[in-house]
Amino acid sequence: MQKILVPVDFSSFSYNALSVAANIAQKANAEIHMLHITASPDAESNAEINKKFLELFQLKSLASLKLIDAVKVNPSIAQAIDDYSNKNNIDLIVMGSHGERTTRDEIYGSNTDKVMKSNSLPLLIVKESTPHFELNTLVFCSNFFNEANLSFKRAKSFIELYHPEIHLLKVITPDHFETTAYSLQLMRDFANYNNLKGCTCKVINAASVEEGIDYYCNEATPELLMIETHGRSALSHLLFGSVSEDIVAKRKQPVLTLKIENVSTTQDVIFPS
Numbered sequence: 001m002q003k004i005l006v007p008v009d010f011s012s013f014s015y016n017a018l019s020v021a022a023n024i025a026q027k028a029n030a031e032i033h034m035l036h037i038t039a040s041p042d043a044e045s046n047a048e049i050n051k052k053f054l055e056l057f058q059l060k061s062l063a064s065l066k067l068i069d070a071v072k073v074n075p076s077i078a079q080a081i082d083d084y085s086n087k088n089n090i091d092l093i094v095m096g097s098h099g100e101r102t103t104r105d106e107i108y109g110s111n112t113d114k115v116m117k118s119n120s121l122p123l124l125i126v127k128e129s130t131p132h133f134e135l136n137t138l139v140f141c142s143n144f145f146n147e148a149n150l151s152f153k154r155a156k157s158f159i160e161l162y163h164p165e166i167h168l169l170k171v172i173t174p175d176h177f178e179t180t181a182y183s184l185q186l187m188r189d190f191a192n193y194n195n196l197k198g199c200t201c202k203v204i205n206a207a208s209v210e211e212g213i214d215y216y217c218n219e220a221t222p223e224l225l226m227i228e229t230h231g232r233s234a235l236s237h238l239l240f241g242s243v244s245e246d247i248v249a250k251r252k253q254p255v256l257t258l259k260i261e262n263v264s265t266t267q268d269v270i271f272p273s
Helices: 012-028 046-057 077-087 110-118 146-159 180-193 209-220 243-250
Strands: 003-007 031-038 067-073 092-096 123-126 137-141 165-172 200-205 224-229 255-259
Touching (some): 003 012, 003 077, 012 092, 012 123, 012 146, 031 046, 031 077, 046 067, 067 077, 077 110, 092 110, 110 123, 110 243, 110 255, 137 209, 146 180, 146 224, 146 255, 165 180, 165 209, 180 200, 200 209, 209 224, 209 243, 243 255
Parallel strands (some): 003 031, 031 067, 092 123, 137 224, 224 255
Antiparallel strands (some): 123 255
16 A cells, blocks of 8 residues: 545544544555645635645644645546546545535535545545544455455455454345355355455344444444445445445444445355456
C-alpha cells in the first residue's frame, strides 16, 4: 500500500478520517493525498482553501508523513474521487462520515454512498474521532461465494499491516436460506484459499443482514467491520438495495466497504488458481 486518498471538506469529519489515515500511512510508509472538491471555481477563494490546507499540514498527527494536497472542480463528488483515484493509482480511500442522511455536508452524507457504489477501491468510512486507531479484531461479513476472494484480495495489504484476529460472519435470512453446514464449508474454503490461520467462522440466522451484523458486532466488539457492497444486480447474494448503506450509517466503528466485482451469477464456489 503506497497511496491513501482522503477527501476533505475541512470539517471535523475530515479530521477524523485524516487521523485514521495517518495511522495507516505510518504503518505502511504510504503517502496521503488530501483532495478538496468544489462545485464551481467561484465557490471558494484560493486563499481560503490554502489557509485551510495549511491548518491540516500543521496537525501533529500528520507530522513526518508525506502529504499531497489537491483541489478539483467538479459538481459530482463521487466522479471527482473516482477520477483522482484512477489517475494517481490510489490504493485506499478513507472518508469521514456523520452517518446521517438528513444533513448536507459537501463531501459526506449521500456522497459516501455514491463513492461506495461507484469506486472499486477499498473504502474505509470513519464516523467518530479515533486518535489512536488500532485493529485487533476484524469482522468480515460476506456471502463467501467466488467474488468474495476478489474483494478480499483488494483489502489484504491493508489488513496485513495490523495482523488482526479475523472473524468471518455469514448472516442467513429467511429470503436467502442456506444450511449451516454449507455456509461453514464456504467459509472454511475461503479461509484456506486466503491462508487465514486461526480465524473464527460464525453463521447467524436473523430476520435481516443488518440485525445479524448488529448482534455479532455487539458481541465481538471489533475495531473494524468489513462488508461487500454493490449496486442492484443479479450477483447480489448478500446485500440488497440500500442495506450496505444502512449498515454503514448505523455502525459507530469504522467500516471498510469492498465493491463486489461481477464475476459470476451463480452460487458455485470456484477458487481461481
